[in-house]
Amino acid sequence: MLSKSQIKLIKSLSQKKFRNKHQLFVVEGIKGIQEFLNSDFELVSLYSANSEFDVSDKFLEIIDEKELNKISFLKTPQKALAVFKILENICPEINDLTLILDGVRDPGNLGTIIRLCDWFGIENLICSLDTVDCYNPKVVQASMGSLARVKIFYKALEHFLNENPEIPVFGALLDGKNIYSEKLPQKAFIVMGNEANGISEEIKNLISQKITIPQFGKRRETESLNVATATSIVLSEFRRSSVIEK
Amino acid sequence: MLSKSQIKLIKSLSQKKFRNKHQLFVVEGIKGIQEFLNSDFELVSLYSANSEFDVSDKFLEIIDEKELNKISFLKTPQKALAVFKILENICPEINDLTLILDGVRDPGNLGTIIRLCDWFGIENLICSLDTVDCYNPKVVQASMGSLARVKIFYKALEHFLNENPEIPVFGALLDGKNIYSEKLPQKAFIVMGNEANGISEEIKNLISQKITIPQFGKRRETESLNVATATSIVLSEFRRSSVIEK
Numbered sequence: 374m375l376s377k378s379q380i381k382l383i384k385s386l387s388q389k390k391f392r393n394k395h396q397l398f399v400v401e402g403i404k405g406i407q408e409f410l411n412s413d414f415e416l417v418s419l420y421s422a423n424s425e426f427d428v429s430d431k432f433l434e435i436i437d438e439k440e441l442n443k444i445s446f447l448k449t450p451q452k453a454l455a456v457f458k459i460l461e462n463i464c465p466e467i468n469d470l471t472l473i474l475d476g477v478r479d480p481g482n483l484g485t486i487i488r489l490c491d492w493f494g495i496e497n498l499i500c501s502l503d504t505v506d507c508y509n510p511k512v513v514q515a516s517m518g519s520l521a522r523v524k525i526f527y528k529a530l531e532h533f534l535n536e537n538p539e540i541p542v543f544g545a546l547l548d549g550k551n552i553y554s555e556k557l558p559q560k561a562f563i564v565m566g567n568e569a570n571g572i573s574e575e576i577k578n579l580i581s582q583k584i585t586i587p588q589f590g591k592r593r594e595t596e597s598l599n600v601a602t603a604t605s606i607v608l609s610e611f612r613r614s615s616v617i618e619k
Numbered sequence: 620m621l622s623k624s625q626i627k628l629i630k631s632l633s634q635k636k637f638r639n640k641h642q643l644f645v646v647e648g649i650k651g652i653q654e655f656l657n658s659d660f661e662l663v664s665l666y667s668a669n670s671e672f673d674v675s676d677k678f679l680e681i682i683d684e685k686e687l688n689k690i691s692f693l694k695t696p697q698k699a700l701a702v703f704k705i706l707e708n709i710c711p712e713i714n715d716l717t718l719i720l721d722g723v724r725d726p727g728n729l730g731t732i733i734r735l736c737d738w739f740g741i742e743n744l745i746c747s748l749d750t751v752d753c754y755n756p757k758v759v760q761a762s763m764g765s766l767a768r769v770k771i772f773y774k775a776l777e778h779f780l781n782e783n784p785e786i787p788v789f790g791a792l793l794d795g796k797n798i799y800s801e802k803l804p805q806k807a808f809i810v811m812g813n814e815a816n817g818i819s820e821e822i823k824n825l826i827s828q829k830i831t832i833p834q835f836g837k838r839r840e841t842e843s844l845n846v847a848t849a850t851s852i853v854l855s856e857f858r859r860s861s862v863i864e865k
Contacts, residue, residue, distance in 0.1 A: 494836020590740020
């Protein structure tokens, strides 16, 4: 049986200010929860309406579906909900391909991009301070467990880039060079911009190589690709360069 | 002033059975509507709460925002809503790269894929009969106007593929060959499968070349890429083959 204060706490975690205050966030669904249990994240509480849930954990509390509905952020609640502690990552030395997001606002896009980083072995994702919070429940859901493996850092980008002047900065821009024919190193920053406005002016000035995904077909009306699909193509191109010579 | 029957008709178009009955669908937002006005689609009615809307059209009816809220399918209604006739495309002879979707269910994914087709010059998109309806309001919204340019056909896939035996059928499967090193022709079918179950068994049997997007990084937990991001990488790889030799 959930107490009123438990319900209030969990529901408050849909908002960034309460996630920051309590340093907690919510993961829903057995599969996603298991991925966080297999990671460095620390479990705080675990609620399940499914007694067959095979995590034999002292934290597990069996609740009924009605109670689960009360605390879930989903329209169709999954069988379990867990609260984890936010992990404070220490920004590592950059030795590999690193993705930088400049003002990505849509939680679904950020979640998809985290999943892409996981697929393409991008260990560190740097986000501008105005990028959507990675512990937003919609981001957690869309990342499908990949958030448990990709390290995410929120940084003042201009300062961060100036601190790492030796690493080339690639930026996806409409007036860039054809990504298919450019040499793409495996130690580099890749900057992807905001959904509506692209990369901000201050960051554009710090880009050393502009790249673009060529458009095919007759018509030029398609304005741009969605940031998550553009990121998937850019990451794929960088990684293919590590296995297939240009 | 909207009549009750107008409101009822428009609201009914959120459902596939009424779209089929009336052969009508809804487009929201000035930009999207303008793309359909510049296409072969036939306008039936146009409502706007914005008198500055620059389509000088006999169909234009100025309504207030309260009325627009009544007919909009969006949480945050845009400035205009239009009703267009569904276009019955006649399936053309297949002469170019053609994308086939086998059971894609999520409207956001289909909308994103339509936008990708537009970017990569894929003129015809073939969907299995159980793929989400392309006139679903969420698909129309996610396609960002590209639905006005890409021709979409719903087909019994097995029959359709058997009718075109001379065209190679590429399928994106986890046990396929590395897409980065395969020769990829510009006249081919590319099959992408359902979000949860991939390509169906019947269609798998008709695939002549299995391809896969390699996974990078140490961990193998990431199950698969989202179908829209996987499609973006596959289409990019095929099109880059037309400009860069392997």
